[in-house]
Amino acid sequence: MPHAFRPVLDITSLDAPNYADNPALKVPILVDERGPLFGTENICRELVRRAGSKRTVVMRGDVPDRLVTNVEELTLHVMSSEVSLIMAKTAGDVRLAPPKVTRSIREQPSVPRRQRGSVARNSARRSRPQLR
Numbered sequence: 001m002p003h004a005f006r007p008v009l010d011i012t013s014l015d016a017p018n019y020a021d022n023p024a025l026k027v028p029i030l031v032d033e034r035g036p037l038f039g040t041e042n043i044c045r046e047l048v049r050r051a052g053s054k055r056t057v058v059m060r061g062d063v064p065d066r067l068v069t070n071v072e073e074l075t076l077h078v079m080s081s082e083v084s085l086i087m088a089k090t091a092g093d094v095r096l097a098p099p100k101v102t103r104s105i106r107e108q109p110s111v112p113r114r115q116r117g118s119v120a121r122n123s124a125r126r127s128r129p130q131l132r
Contacts (some may be wrong), residue, residue, distance in 0.1 A: 001050065 008018055008027055016022065020029040020036040030037040030046060037043055041060060048057050060072055081101045088097035 001047075 006020075010018070013019075014025065016025065019025050019027060020031050022029050022036060022038045024038065026038070028040055028043060030043045037046055045059060048059065051057075061069065063069060063072075084101045085094060085097050088094050094102075
């Protein structure tokens with residue numbers, strides 16, 4: 001697939017054209033003959049479609065186990081919350097992080113022992129390539 005990288009040279013820019021007209025002012029964006037496609041997951045799905053074979057690819061959300069999907073969602077939440085905490089610490093005071101963020105991280109439930117084995121068994125059933 002022919003491609004070109006177009007960096008956003010000023011990440012503080014408020015001009016949507018610098019982000020291929022993404023109204024969220026975020027990267028990544030895939031621009032092709034059909035126009036812009038926003039977001040990593042959408043881009044990954046498009047690349048899988050273009051590859052023509054989905055057998056070796058497991059996308060987030062493709063797993064029917066509710067426990068696994070909830071763990072995925074909580075992981076994404078913590079990762080996005082981490083950005084708020086880092087920015088607050090960079091500003092010099094972690095108390096500047098939104099209270100909802102810090103509370104939601106502190107109160108994350110752990111996976112009950114009886115379900116831990118279920119997660120491990122379900123993960124072992126899927127043969128996914130390992131990223132290194």
